[in-house]
Amino acid sequence: MKSSRMLLVKGRGxxxxxxxxxxxxxxxxxxxxxxxxxxxxVNGNPVTRHDHMLETKDRVVIERGAPAPVRKSSVAMxxxxxxxxxxxxxxKPEGLLTIATDKETHRTAYRQVMAYVQEDRPHRGERIxxxxxxxxxxxxxxxxxxTEESKRTMQENWELAEKKYYAxxxxxxxxxxxxxxxHLREHPKSLRMHSAPPSDESKLAITxxxxxRSTRHFALLEVKLDTGRKNQIRAHLSEQKTPIxxxxxYDARSNPMKRVGLHAFYLAFVHPVSGKRLVFRTETPIExxxxxxxxxxxxxxxxxxxxxxAKQSSSLKHRPRSGGVKQQSSFGxxxxxxxxxxxxxxxxxxxxxxxxxxxKPQKNTRDIRKKGR
Numbered sequence: 001m002k003s004s005r006m007l008l009v010k011g012r013g014x015x016x017x018x019x020x021x022x023x024x025x026x027x028x029x030x031x032x033x034x035x036x037x038x039x040x041x042v043n044g045n046p047v048t049r050h051d052h053m054l055e056t057k058d059r060v061v062i063e064r065g066a067p068a069p070v071r072k073s074s075v076a077m078x079x080x081x082x083x084x085x086x087x088x089x090x091x092k093p094e095g096l097l098t099i100a101t102d103k104e105t106h107r108t109a110y111r112q113v114m115a116y117v118q119e120d121r122p123h124r125g126e127r128i129x130x131x132x133x134x135x136x137x138x139x140x141x142x143x144x145x146x147t148e149e150s151k152r153t154m155q156e157n158w159e160l161a162e163k164k165y166y167a168x169x170x171x172x173x174x175x176x177x178x179x180x181x182x183h184l185r186e187h188p189k190s191l192r193m194h195s196a197p198p199s200d201e202s203k204l205a206i207t208x209x210x211x212x213r214s215t216r217h218f219a220l221l222e223v224k225l226d227t228g229r230k231n232q233i234r235a236h237l238s239e240q241k242t243p244i245x246x247x248x249x250y251d252a253r254s255n256p257m258k259r260v261g262l263h264a265f266y267l268a269f270v271h272p273v274s275g276k277r278l279v280f281r282t283e284t285p286i287e288x289x290x291x292x293x294x295x296x297x298x299x300x301x302x303x304x305x306x307x308x309x310a311k312q313s314s315s316l317k318h319r320p321r322s323g324g325v326k327q328q329s330s331f332g333x334x335x336x337x338x339x340x341x342x343x344x345x346x347x348x349x350x351x352x353x354x355x356x357x358x359x360k361p362q363k364n365t366r367d368i369r370k371k372g373r
Contacts, residue, residue, distance in 0.1 A: 006059055006060070006061050007022060007059070007060040007061075007062070008057065008058075008059060008060075009054045009055065009056060009057060009058040009059070009060060010056060010057075010093070011056055011078055011079045011091075011093060012053065012054065012055055012056060012079045012080060013053070013054055013078065013079070013080065013112070013116060014050070014051050014052065014053060014054070014115075014116055014119055015035075015040070015042070015047060015049070015050060015051070015052040015053075015054055015060075016028065016031060016032070016035075016050035016051065016115065016119050017112055017115040017116045017119065018054055018060065019031045019034075019040070019060075019062075020111075020112070020115050021107065021112055031050075032050055034062065035047065035048050035049070035050055036048060039062060039063050040060065040061070040062055040063075041060070041061040041062075041063070042054065042058055042059070042060055042061075043058055043059055044059075044061075050119060051119055056079075078090035078091060078092050078093065078096070078109055078112055078113060078142075079091040080116070081141065081280060081282075082278075082280065083146075085146060086145065086146055086147060086150045086271070086272055086273050087143055087144065087145055087146060087150060087154075087271070087272065088113060088117065088128065088143070088144050088146060089141060089142070089143045089144075089267070089280055090109065090113060090141075090142050090143075090144070091139070091140065091141060091142075091282050092109050092134055092138075092139055092140060092141075092142045092264075093139055094136075094137055094138065094139040094259045094260065094263075095136060095137065095259070096108065096109050096112075096136065097109065097136045098110060098130070098133040098134055098136075098142065099130060099133065109142060110128065110130065110144070113128055113144055114127070114128050117146065126146070127146070128144040128145065128146055129144060129145040129146070129147070129148060129150070129151035130144065130145075130151070131143050131144060131145050131151060131154045131155060131158065132155075132158060132161075132228070134264055135231070135234075135260075135262075137246070137247070137259065137260035137262070138165075138260065138262045138263065138264060139259075139262075139263045139264070139285060140165070140263045140264025140265055140282060141264050141265070141266070141267040141280050141282060142264070143267065143269070145272070149272070150272040150273065153272035153273075154269065154272050157269075157270060158228070158269075159228075160269070160270065161267065161268065161269040162224070162266070162267070162268040162269070163224070163225050163228070163264065163266065163267055164222060164223065164224050164225075164264075164265060164266035164267075165222070165223040165224075165225075165233060165262055165263060165264050165265065165266075166212075166220060166221070166222060166223075166261075166262070166263045166265050166284055166285070166288060167209075167220070167221045167223050167233060167237060167244050167261060167262050167263075168218055168219070168220055168221075168244065168245045168257070168261030168262075168288050168291060168292070169218065169219050169221060169237055169242040169243060169244055169245065169261070170217065170218060170242060170243055170244075170245055170252060170253060170254060171217070171218075171219070171241060171242045172211070172214045172219050172242070173209070173211055173219060173221070173240065173242050176210065176211045177208075177209060177210035177211060178208075178209060179206065179207070179208045179209075180205075180206070180207040180208075180209070180236040180237075180239075180240065181204070181205070181206050181207075182195035182196075182204075182205060182236070182239075183195065183196055183197065183198045183199070183202035183203060183204055183205065184196070184202060184203060184205045184229050184230075184232065184235055185199070185201050185202035185203070186230065192231070192235070192249060192250065193229065193230055193231040193232070193234075193235040194235060194239070195235070195239060203227070203229055204227060205227050205229040205232045205235075205236065206225075206226035206227050207223060207224075207225060207226070207232060207233060207236045207237075208223070208224040208225075208226065209221045209222065209223045209224070209237075210222050213292060215292050215295040215296045216295055216296070216298065217295050218245065218291065218292060218295055219242065220284075220288065220292060221237075223237075231250070233262065234247055234249070234250045234262070235250060237250075238250035238251045244260055244261050244262050245257060245260070245261035245291070246258070246259050246260040246261055247260045247261075247262070256291055257287045257288070257290075257291055259287070261288060261291075263282070263284070263285050263288070264282075265281060265282045265283075265284065266279075266280070266281050266282075267279075267280045268280070
């Protein structure tokens with residue numbers, strides 16, 4: 001027997017889809033053969049079913065000459081938040097493309113979700129369809145349609161969808177909340193989006209924000225989009241001299257979280273068939289809270305782990321603050337919520353920050369795959 005390989009699961013999903021993500025150039029038949037031969041172990045127990053549901057932090061061990069991975073990947077599998085016969089909503093991890101590019105064709109949210117639905121109904125030719133996209137470095141809620149009709153209906157009404165993001169930025173906004181309005185166009189050489197005079201090549205972009213929490217060097221913003229332009233949040237916040245942490249393309253000077261500090265935490269839209277309004281929320285990424293908590297503890301002028309050099313820290317230390325910005329000691333707990341809003345009051349704002357410790361989210365034992373089928 002060859003030496004075993006241990007893989008740590010970073011998101012809920014079916015076993016075969018997880019194996020395909022780890023070995024993208026290995027045929028499904030070869031991976032299924034490993035299962036039939038009892039060569040795949042989950043938490044020490046052999047598993048033969050390809051649709052076995054993995055949970056976060058499960059340990060998968062592959063033995064008996066398992067195929068070597070093409071390359072290691074730290075990208076987690078998408079979490080299935082909600083699904084029925086018409087749509088499927090996931091919580092996309094950062095670092096994962098929505099769809100394929102010329103340079104990356106295998107490790108995409110589209111491919112992984114496609115594998116998931118095809119394994120669920122292998123003889124029905126199941127497909128999924130792109131409704132909208134998230135940048136590779138942005139995590140959060142992403143919806144796919146399961147029929148062409150649902151896709152067409154949702155895209156025709158996507159401007160009515162409500163999208164909110166958490167953004168961790170360098171520095172403190174001069175105003176605690178506000179609206180950024182400009183026309184954006186793409187620079188032909190740098191491919192950066194930037195504000196420009198109205199023209200046929202620029203499009204109106206409207207970004208609303210409010211400060212939820214601020215520390216010595218960083219601020220946590222809730223951002224709401226009235227429009228959906230390419231890199232809209234990243235470009236607007238950079239032009240306000242508060243670039244998103246880790247976003248070097250848009251002038252960030254630090255990368256303490258080893259990721260871009262942008263997460264799509266809230267998504268509300270009308271179901272393409274039932275006509276009911278669906279509202280979904282996710283938690284604040286734990287690394288966002290960890291960075292802000294660490295920054296609150298350090299002294300003035302002290303170096304934050306991963307935050308450039310001392311000179312950079314000092315420059316942010318003396319950034320002028322708006323008198324309206326309030327210091328808040330912690331950010332409230334938010335659990336993943338998926339369901340149908342029962343009226344206008346269902347679209348409640350995020351709870352105010354309070355001096356609360358982050359609670360461990362309760363494990364959702366509900367089998368969402370069975371609901372709505």
